[in-house]
Amino acid sequence: MNTNYQLPENMVNILEENKNNPDSFVELIRDGGYVPPNMDLLVDAISALSMGKNILLKGPTGAGKTKFAETLSHLFNQPMFSVNCSVDLDAESLLGFKTLTYEEEKQVIEFIPGPVIHAMKHGNFLYIDEVNMAKPETLPLINGVLDYRRTITNPFTNEIVTAEGGFNVIAAINEGYVGTVPLNEALKNRFVVIEVPYIEGEQLKNLIQTNTKLADEATIDLFVKLSSDLINAVSQGKLSEDAASIRALLDACDLAVLIPSKRAIQRSIIDKLDEEREREFIKNLTETLF
Structure with a gap:
């Protein structure tokens, strides 16, 4: 597993010097960023991601999970590719698809990377929203991406893709809604879970x-x-x-x-x-x- 997950230097200093004062992270969040009701949430999320762990943001709709993910992406200076799960989510939606194109007037087949492959190859963040809306048979496609291997064999090209340093996964879940299914244990065990409550x-x-x-x-x-x-x-x-x-x-x-x-x-x-x-x-x- 590639563990080259480096925090920006100013954040490393704050983690070391202010372990008992997590409010100091507020200064790193620009206007419009997510400031959680309990700053331990931010410290724990940053700590998990810096160690190469995936995090699952769990909480009610409209509580700010997506904003939280965007704020983490900003703090790590990492672009973030997104997957919006639904019952129609398939391998192409996750990994990419083949299409016909032309090279020097010759027709060739080209593979267009999806968000998973793109994020892995560029060492960026991947955000999987409403992960429990996907069909149970779909997400196991990326089990190897989510565990220590950080690797997938692209079924469309047979290429073995290993994530570059900096790649990590943030997922979000709304429980109990129509169309959702319980996450299987194999998938859930690949995440550190962070409860995101309402802001008050x-x-x-x-x-x-x-x-x-x-x-x-x-x-x-x-x-x-x-x-x-x-x-x-x-x-x-x-x-x-x-x-x-x-x-x-x-x-x-x-x-x-x-x-x-x-x-x-x-x-x-x-x-x-x-x-x-x-x-x-x-x-x-x-x-x-x-």
Whole structure:
């Protein structure tokens, strides 16, 4: 296994000098980056990736898993190739495909690398989103990529591809959704699992201020309170996780700059829900707050 995973020098220094002060990582994250509710999440993810381990980000929809992955890619100065899993995901979607092209007026077959092959050959990050949406028989194709071998035999070219130094894998999972399947143990054991919870309180307020156009502090505070109430309702089983999506909340904050907040919530959060009971619950909550 190639273990040439080097952190940027300033991050190495921070890891060594501030082991008991993980908040120092905040200065490395640009505006719009993911600042987790518990900085241990960031330290643990950085530590795992620097040792060549794959990480699996596990948490509710809209909690910021993709943003977390993008932030890690930025911190390691690594481009990131992405795979969006679905029931239609196949070997070509992962590895690439053959196509006809011309060389000096002669027709030849050319292989176009997919995200897995591309990331391996360039020593970049690979992000596999909603990994449990893929059919169980698809992902074992890359088992050798995910373990100590970091190698795959490309079935389309018979080329043996070994990952360059710097290559690593970040995957994300939403559990319990329609169309998802449990990860088999062989796949799960190839990852270090990091739970990604919702962002709340002051961190959510800062996120709204830096990632939306909403500037009125009183209105921002109301949206932070709305998010807290939605998260509590999810934990009590009154709402599905979709209702507390931070992504949807940020959309509502943006819309609230131009239209009334209650309508912004209606369009961004309420109208996405299928169950009338959940819709009414959030309508009543919105009326109370706004």
